[in-house]
Amino acid sequence: MEVFLARQPIFDTEQSVVAYEILYRSGFVNKFDEINGDEASREVIFNTFQTFGIDNLTTGKPVFINFTENLMDDETVTLFSNDYLVIEILEDILPSEKLLANSKYLKEVGYQIALDDFVYKPEYEELIEVADIIKIDFLLSSKKEIKKISRYLQNKDVVLLAEKVETRADFEYAKKLGFSLFQGYFFSKPEIVISQKLQPMNITCIQLANRINHKDIDFNKIASIVSKDLALTYNLLKLVNSAAFGFRHRIKSVKHAVVALGENEIKKWIYMTIVNTVGQDAPDELTRLSLIRSRFLERIALNSRYQKQSERFFLMGLFSLLDVILKRPMENVLEELKVAKGIKAALVEGEGDLGDIYKMMIAYEKGQWDEFSTYANELGLDSNIVFNAYIDALLWYNDLGL
Template structure:
């Protein structure tokens, strides 16, 4: 049976708010993203997202962006979806024929949003720009320094311009300056290269708090005193605990009580999340990615080592959670890890991807970036979807309860 599973990638507006997720097909392939049957892939993604998982679980109510082939549209795959819940992306393999033009016009009349995917200079689909609502410019296909000209060239009244495959903060800044409306890529999980003199107050604050809570020799009473000394931080931690986030079933009225109930490692994790949620200048989606990675680490550990002790599961969660700290602090992960005085196991996992936890982290990142071999990707898929469910529920609570936290 053909492997069928999905991943998702957020799409941001100019304010770095998530406006949708592209659902990315993962299946049997010769190499990365080599989908043999585009029609089958379309049906597979739609089935997974809308029937097996439920749209709210997959993209929590935001539009799902799905790649489609003309044959899939002809086959009626789109008819199982609410037009407001999807954006249909026409692939670069789409040939502009009278039938395709008629399909696009019909879909628009039904209320669907249509995007041209992987649009490049001299694209043969250019005649469709007046029919679709969104065009996705493929950044790697545009010559350095030409992005603004390309945005201007495709600009039409009512046409939204998205720049995709943005891999660095610098590329994102270029796309912003070029006038793009939407942005897609892994740029938000990458640190911006800064000199030490340019490290922001928010960055310094994040590192200051986390360097204390992450100390290998920190004691319960020290952690309690550290959190209690920051009125805003302690308030938000208590709100998160009492919301049910950490599984505590009784009312907690003090940080000391929370520390005793949760234990050292789980309290560290919660404080880390609260600090992340309040980080300034970073998209909230970065916190969600942190939680997905953390939850996926635990799920993979459980699948590979069913008898793994609680301490190792906690360590796996923490490593996944901290794997985005380079992006949060705009500092190389090795420097972040050194500042945080992490255990040798966590340090090896985060910096060198060594040891059991390091190999798990490499699997998590490999699935995220679609570079795993088929057998490994199929095993990781269940852990990923489980992690998405868990992370979305947890992050919604953290975002709500930590609104206004200043990092």
């Protein structure tokens, strides 16, 4: 499934890129579609941090994302690091008590608050005190208005951002007035970027929703459910190993990821995933084969001398078609996931014991029995173990009811 976003760089006075504004797009047309604002903002947040990843989308620079009033009240946004997310309050949101309270809370926990398309009104005074960045539209306002607003705001503890800067004259005028951040067609138009999105299965999301509503969350059961879904496994490992989380040690397994996030954060991730998943299409053939492979290799490991490597076998099978599904080089995909070196060597180069296991699996699937027997013998695997593991994998997938 293709996903679209638009990104527009934000520059400093030296014309160096310091951040990006990320905008909703539904296709190649570079304009906002008239869809529900809450839905658009949630899609942008989810796809920025989950589908694209902050490392790929902005090379680790912060992102400005438009927030609706409802989204300001949604704690799932705090799943993402305040080092990378700037909350941009849309200009059409009235400064209600609820909005002020939510803005103050988000600021207290470390998020920067930006006011979009700012036009001064007395009722915005309290919101100005909360804001870190104020964006002034150079097309919407006259030079006289811009000068008046900027002079007033110079006494406030805020950074001024000039948006819709169309010419060098606009840029120089903004600098003269004390603006320190800049955005507009003079520098760069919004650029449409595209990625492939792995879609979790509805039934898995329902199981997770049921599980996290229990009084005591069982991390083992959560990890078990996530592990049965290729998209969820990929998305979770990609997210926790991204710069947006900043864990010092590489997280290699679903169980490790779930425990590292903790109860509150894993709940937020699951809720966010459910909102962006339920009602989508059923898994395709490539996802089905990935799941069967994961179970197939796991059962081989558990019934042989490779018991201690069962989780690696499982992940190798689960990730074995990611390059085809995402239409990207396997090496790049696995680098994002920070998978164990042995899995990466097996899937990219076909090296090591895991590489031989992988090649044995391919030979078995293709019915290349001589080649299969050669690998099985070299690995010390009884062909009956492999046969039974494959039958178990097929039955297991059917029992999932997908």
